[in-house]
Amino acid sequence: MTAPTPTPASTHRVVVVGSGFGGLFATKALDEPEVAVTMVARTSHHLFQPLLYQVATGILSEGVIAPTTRDVLASQDNVQVMLGDVTGIDLEARTVTAGTVGQETVYPYDSLIVAAGANQSWFGNDSFAEFAPGMKTIDDALELRGRIYGAFEMAEVAAAAGRHDAVRRLLTFVVVGAGPTGVEMAGQLAELSRRTLTKEFRHIEPGSARIILLDAADAVLSSFGPGLATRTKRDLEKVGVEVRLNTMVVDVDAGGLEVRTPDGSTERIEATTKVWAAGVQANPLTRTLAEQSGAELDRAGRIAVNPDLTLPGHPEVYAVGDMVALEDVPGVAQGAIQMGRHAADQVLRRLRGEETGQPFEYFDKGSMATISRFRAVMKRGRIELTGVPAWVAWLAVHLFYIIGFKSQVTTLMHWAVSFVGRDRSERTVTEQQVLARLAMEYLGEDFLRTSLRKEPVERRTLTRHPSDETSVDEEPGGQSS
Template sequence: MLARTSHHLFQPLLYQVATGILSEGVIAPTTRDVLAEQRNASVLLGEVTTVDLEARTVTASAIGQQTTYSYDSLIVAAGADQSWFGNDHFAEFAPGMKTIDDALELRGRIYGAFEMAEVAAASGRHDLVERLLTFVVVGAGPTGVEMAGQLAELSKRTLAKEFRHIDPSSARIILLDAADEVLASFGSTLAGRTARDLTRLGIEVRLGTKVVDVDAEGLTVESRDGSQERIEATTKVWAAGVQANPLTRQLAEQSGAELDRAGRIKVNPDLTLPGHPEVFAIGDLAAVEGVPGVAQGAIQGGKHAAGQILRRLRGEETGQPFSYFDKGSMATISRFRAVMKRGRLELTGYPAWVAWLAVHLFYIIGFKSQVQTLMHWAVSFVGRDRSERTVTEQQVLARLALEYLGEDFLRTSLRKPPGAAPSAPATDS
């Protein structure tokens, strides 16, 4: 098992880390712990940079060191990255939500906004308070809806009585999307119900609205008629769009496979690459007709690929097509409110919320994590507290600092022997 992180992330609950309900360790146990009892499995840290299909090797980089591994069978499940639709500079001020780092940065930005609003109000700078207490979520899919709902819960329940100079419940929460419906994949009935529930929570739902610019103090949006509007908001959350891992281009070039518009690789019906029955591509980086980009597609694809490898080792016939079983879709709106769709079955409100709790609790890995999650949910949903509210300035600034310093900073730092004196600052000649 080769991965660029040392943990297994349960991504659907990242927004709860960002809003202080869960700790990162609950939804991201170490991969070594998950596979500790599987004696034939090795866990190695490294970000794959090169796959050589002819030589059957994979090259990965970890902390500045490159290592090449050989394989007999290869399963590529590198997932997807956040997409800003060609405007990657938006990421500086509107972080996505795909990793633990993203969630912790957003937690720092969200809670930090309330703290800075309190400071501004206490010092008489009331003109800054409205901007600091305006939160914009871009993308009205499940992630965006769940994040917007929790921001409303946070401001109106958790923080309502904790400040002396501001009223957290007056926070303005805006949910934007260029589409015509929230949760468009759930169908019009559930989409309409969700939009009404969000509005009742005090969330401004603005559809048919595209983001055209983002900066530190706000963003510019454009309506269908071409008119533009400036929204002043310090905290922005980007929950719109994904793009396939860059590895797909390498795999496509070497195997002759096609890429779809999202950069996902089009695989054979059995999830293998054309001409390479020993290589499987699964999850968000694979384009498979009828399989949505959700966790169940990746889980079932992984089981299929493993089954094919086992059949080959036993000398049995392989090449059976992958068959996806749709277990439905669900999303929470707020405490006691959710929507669920499975085939013709549609649930809303409290029953859907209970079903959502049960399903997500079941898929969290490890009994300890399940118990911790249940306890945190009890504290947050039955009560009004959130136990994971510790934030630091480093959480907010670390990503940008590393981006500004660049790759040379990392490589230079790693080359320095222990105890070496710091480099002298550069001077202009």
Template structure:
């Protein structure tokens, strides 16, 4: 089936086929695991040393789970796969003609060669062209994001308590107002946990404020909550959210954000300012910028979110040795969820193995929809798979089972179940340690800029040379 030019070199006994995998998310990890074969040598290069179970980031942000539970070390996950190695590095450049990938690893630049390449670098948060919103409304795509939000959320209650104790009651409404932007699964789950936390976990812990009076607002420019779930489930979800006490505002576009609040504009053109100390941005994604360089070299088109459209078999035009998978891919009927990344990653790995074993290749990727689900709060969830729709406790139990299944490692699965039992059956949340550094580190690094980052990575020899140079000049 495949007629693309310049196939990768055939495997020999002396030299295994070198596969380079960019990323450590679902697509990269499942592709690497499927490539566990003697004729293949796999190198995974990623900007983090962990595999992140991103769907549960909001539980780290709200104190249910620790970051280690949802982000096991990639080396640990792949420790028994002897044909795979893991290297830290953020890929900056891909040269398809030379078959090289250049990565920056803590100030050290490394170049890797490959016979086959799988690019699974994922997606970043998008503020729809207003990146300055991120200063006051962090996204939720990384462990750093979740820890910063945890500090902001719990810190807001602490600040409100201090304000009340000092008689500054005028500050309390702003501190106890939490706005979640984006009414997709992540936004709904985040808003649900914020209301649960304020009504149950913190209800009896303060002396000068009543946490149950916290105001939780869920905003979206769309007309429905969970629009991709269908009208019936969207209506039920909105009803459940409002019954919990969450203010749901649809058709409301955020046009400005600052430290003290945000401004929204309705479809009718009316503007309203909402005073809120804590804002969570859960709307929109943008594909990793590597799609631009791949598009420039292959002619593969990009969509509005920067996702690249590959050939039907997930390869790039003119380069049968290069595959793109996961959230970087813009194809019809391929949602940006974990299952999409898992299935595209496995398909790419299968195509490589088939080619090496002399089997027919070029089979188009087919996505098998295993359903969509989202939790609303304790014992409330929605699930849709084909014509099957579940709500309430059955959907919540299904959500628990699916997420436990995809968490990596038996020990981690047991730990997660224990944390869920404490949080959902009881009232406590075990992961509530916050520090000022968690809240301020991201902004501090941005303010200090690239010069500081480069300087902090200098070797002792470079520091001595830079110190001695002014003395010689004098």
């Protein structure tokens, strides 16, 4: 039994919840010897979420856009990365509780940065997720890749057998949500069917696939303004996407979906493959923080914070990223990055005895979305770009923000193969990709607890300092294990 090694009293303990843009850039900004940082995240990777649709359509591999967090932070000696799904935060006790396959660990903190992000929202119809996966995780992207390429394979079999009704359903792809993710996904589905797969099948014509983009709003990319919205709709239609606006999804099942049309009538669309790219809701941790701090939540579950990103009555706790409700700060990577850096700067200012409480100021670097090869839109203030210039700018910006030189080079090579040529190098699909998520949901939590955990549930308090050579777990009563 090893005696606990206490954290030096002079070291300020910071717990960062989440490994997304907010959490990662906050952690990198806390690279100071007087700070001991513990990052706790439910995944072991940092996900470049804006490019998930390229994983789903076979352009990029998941490893390129999701490098291991440990690798990214390996050179930062004051950081330890811990895998765990945060299940509780006690603001009075200043502790974070996280679970890893049934085992709980408690992390004490002096400062806390919560960057837990947001989840997909089906607007109260969570049952839709079974048939229309979202676009928030690597699992989502791999499942969609299996569904998309699998639909073409099954259509080939159906066509060979003369089942033409099945072919039409299998070759109909519906994307729900006409924001940047939905627009980019619909555009790539059109390119995939009309460019990549054109000569690969003998019984079907992939170019005849029907790509439908639905939204209850009256414009695509509505936040970009009417001019770019009109241009985007026109470009989507040019590449073969059927854009249907003012159309609300009211039901989804395995064979298709029902929508309410602009005239109020209900219509059924037969489609095997559906992609949900509409709506987000904040991580449930916002409710935990709101109940303890008195902060308000908006309709999407995002938490209202003070101008400096702290919680009311808790100057040591910061909330950043998509889980925060701030005017004029969109839920994009740049917002999370800037908030994470601001929170880290406030922590370091306090440690140096400098004045804190400076309000967060968002610097808008613009918005952009790609439609298809050589087609994109970009808006920054009054500047608007379309076509090839916007597409090149989109490539450059996204390449710059991919973490790691190796991933940047690999991405550039994959883009050359896909955009200059016709091929897509990441087209391997398996039944597991399509069925694993649903199978785990059907089996439930008991399956995970009994199959993956071989020891009783334990609750541990982590007392290790990142620089210690040995690690010690303490039980709540103070006895070391």
